[in-house]
Amino acid sequence: MTSYQPTAPHQAPNTPQELLTVPQVMARLQLGRSAVYDLLRTKQLVSITLGRARRIPTRALTDFIHAQLDQEAA
Structure with missing residues (x-):
């Protein structure tokens, strides 16, 4: 029997994005909690x-990284 392996859906521009927690952003940027909250x-x-939860869209994190790269290149 062959098992079905679903593929990741391709995101269209108007589909919802993944939301990251502060600890997830901390891990991805390798920064501390206070540094992320300062950003x-x-x-x-x-x-x-x-509610009381802070969430960062993956697109916002990607945009931030690109902006930092552009600033370093200038």
């Missing part, structure tokens, strides 16, 4: 608040 406070990294 959020200064609006360098965009987030949304759901």
Whole structure:
């Protein structure tokens, strides 16, 4: 019997994005908690608040990284 392996859906521009927690962003950027919250406070990294939970869209993290790369290249 062959098992079915679903493939990851291809995201269209108007589909919802994955939301990351602060600890997930900390791990991806290899930064501490206060550094990530400083980025959020200064609006360098965009987030949304759901109740008391802070979530960062993956697109916002990607945009932040590209902006940092562009700034380093300039």
